[in-house]
Amino acid sequence: MDLKLRVWRQGGAAGPGGFKEYDAKGISEEASFLEMLDIVNEELTMAGEEPIAFDHDCREGICGTCGLMINGQPHGPQQGTATCQLHMRKFNNGDTIVIEPWRALAFPVIKDLVVDRSAFDRIVEAGGYISVDTGSAPDANLTPVPKEAVDAAFDAAACIGCGACVAACPNSAAQLFTAAKIGHLNLLPQGQPERLTRTAAMVDTMEEYFGSCTNHGECESACPQGISLDYIAQMNRDYLKAQLADLRRSGQK
Amino acid sequence: MTATGSKNESPAKAKRPLPWPIRFYQSDVGKKYVMAITGVVGLGFIVFHMLGNLHAFEGSDQLNHYAEGLREIGEPIAPKTFLLWIGRLGLLAALAGHLHAAWALSRSNQKARGAVGYEDRNYLAANYASRTMRWTGIIILLFIVWHLADLTWGVGAINPDYVRGEVYANLIASLERWPVFLIYLTAQGALALHIWHGAWSLFQSVGINNARFNHWRRNFATALAGIVAIGYLTVPFGILFGIIH
Numbered sequence: 161m162d163l164k165l166r167v168w169r170q171g172g173a174a175g176p177g178g179f180k181e182y183d184a185k186g187i188s189e190e191a192s193f194l195e196m197l198d199i200v201n202e203e204l205t206m207a208g209e210e211p212i213a214f215d216h217d218c219r220e221g222i223c224g225t226c227g228l229m230i231n232g233q234p235h236g237p238q239q240g241t242a243t244c245q246l247h248m249r250k251f252n253n254g255d256t257i258v259i260e261p262w263r264a265l266a267f268p269v270i271k272d273l274v275v276d277r278s279a280f281d282r283i284v285e286a287g288g289y290i291s292v293d294t295g296s297a298p299d300a301n302l303t304p305v306p307k308e309a310v311d312a313a314f315d316a317a318a319c320i321g322c323g324a325c326v327a328a329c330p331n332s333a334a335q336l337f338t339a340a341k342i343g344h345l346n347l348l349p350q351g352q353p354e355r356l357t358r359t360a361a362m363v364d365t366m367e368e369y370f371g372s373c374t375n376h377g378e379c380e381s382a383c384p385q386g387i388s389l390d391y392i393a394q395m396n397r398d399y400l401k402a403q404l405a406d407l408r409r410s411g412q413k
Numbered sequence: 414m415t416a417t418g419s420k421n422e423s424p425a426k427a428k429r430p431l432p433w434p435i436r437f438y439q440s441d442v443g444k445k446y447v448m449a450i451t452g453v454v455g456l457g458f459i460v461f462h463m464l465g466n467l468h469a470f471e472g473s474d475q476l477n478h479y480a481e482g483l484r485e486i487g488e489p490i491a492p493k494t495f496l497l498w499i500g501r502l503g504l505l506a507a508l509a510g511h512l513h514a515a516w517a518l519s520r521s522n523q524k525a526r527g528a529v530g531y532e533d534r535n536y537l538a539a540n541y542a543s544r545t546m547r548w549t550g551i552i553i554l555l556f557i558v559w560h561l562a563d564l565t566w567g568v569g570a571i572n573p574d575y576v577r578g579e580v581y582a583n584l585i586a587s588l589e590r591w592p593v594f595l596i597y598l599t600a601q602g603a604l605a606l607h608i609w610h611g612a613w614s615l616f617q618s619v620g621i622n623n624a625r626f627n628h629w630r631r632n633f634a635t636a637l638a639g640i641v642a643i644g645y646l647t648v649p650f651g652i653l654f655g656i657i658h
């Protein structure tokens with residue numbers, strides 16, 4: 161099929177950017193979205209032009225490196241799917257496809273469609289871990305965990321950190337990401353000792369970079385992993401508890 | 414460490430610990446709690462006021478008597494209008510909190526969005542109500558000021574026929590003018606939208622979330638928005654159709 165692409169091009173972080181139009185001709189329906197871009201890039205390279213820069217790594221929906229705003233939807237028209245798992249059969253011959261980078265103050269463009277998501281790393285550094293003494297591995301099933309808690313924690317842990325939630329949010333809020341990163345630890349016994357300090361530190365760090373949640377729900381519908389808004393409510397509750405609790409007595413300070 | 418894209422231009426300076434309510438309010442999550450709690454106070458008032466309005470259908474004496482009764486709440490233990498003023502000050506404080514938090518949050522959000530927006534944006538979950546909270550809020554605020562000037566303070570330029578204490582006559586004198594009728598219609602539309610999003614959103618903000626009752630949160634907001642809008646609009650429509658006269 162033949163397509164028209166309207167792509168954001170920006171030479172570097174400082175440079176001004178703008179849209180440029182490209183023709184993508186003879187694209188197979190079986191091609192993935194990124195393969196379609198590869199084909200276009202090959203032609204650009206042959207023609208001596210600068211190829212379109214975009215982020216990608218695993219191309220199997222598990223690493224969270226890819227992420228494009230496609231026709232006004234993060235990761236494109238197929239919900240619950242990362243850009244790399246999107247296929248061209250979702251489009252029609254003759255379509256114009258608008259491709260933009262994630263937009264947020266905390267996600268500055270590095271080049272073209274590539275943005276710097278290191279603000280996410282700052283949030284995780286603030287508490288997205290558990291502190292344990294290393295040593296020999298503990299016995300399996302030493303710490304009983306209810307199956308429901310495991311499932312809920314696992315759903316949160318499915319977050320691949322792609323940033324679609326921020327890209328989708330009219331407030332550029334990172335609540336869904338942060339709530340998932342907090343949630344997968346706070347739901348498990350191993351996460352309890354640092355539960356409140358973790359929540360407070362990660363939320364405070366998040367707010368240095370991102371906006372606040374007005375409960376639009378855009379993040380949830382943009383998330384390729386289908387992470388639920390429920391984790392945001394849990395984060396809000398834990399944040400209040402972190403303010404009220406005697407952190408010293410609960411061993412968290 | 415300040416990475417690229419931080420909303421704080423200047424690095425945080427070492428601050429001595431503040432009391433927790435202030436520290437809590439400094440965070441956006443804390444401000445959302447304030448939005449939710451002051452919103453609940455507002456909702457309580459809105460329902461109470463709506464029920465009081467229905468006395469208009471009982472006629473002049475009943476409505477005026479009810480209005481006078483509001484001044485006498487708590488008598489004889491408390492002096493006249495004492496509890497009324499406590500209530501008014503409480504509402505004013507809630508309104509101030511709601512406004513300040515809303516203002517601060519939208520500033521923070523605006524900053525976080527950065528300079529360049531999307532050319533194309535296709536919303537899936539955000540709806541008209543959630544995206545217009547700021548504007549419906551402003552409409553409601555303007556309405557409150559106008560409504561007080563019209564029927565509580567009796568500002569001459571707005572309601573020349575105002576007579577203090579004649580609640581029923583004032584109400585009819587005001588609403589018989591068709592622009593006033595339109596103002597009510599607009600304000601009620603804005604209020605219904607504001608409640609439809611706000612009364613759902615507040616549960617998330619304060620972390621009330623449980624699979625057992627989550628679906629009721631949306632139903633609750635829908636029902637409340639509907640009941641409030643219909644309840645309030647009975648009065649202007651009652652006057653329009655001559656049921657209240």
Ligand code: FES
Binds near residue numbers: 220222226
């Ligand atoms: S490239 Fe790894 S998730 Fe898309």
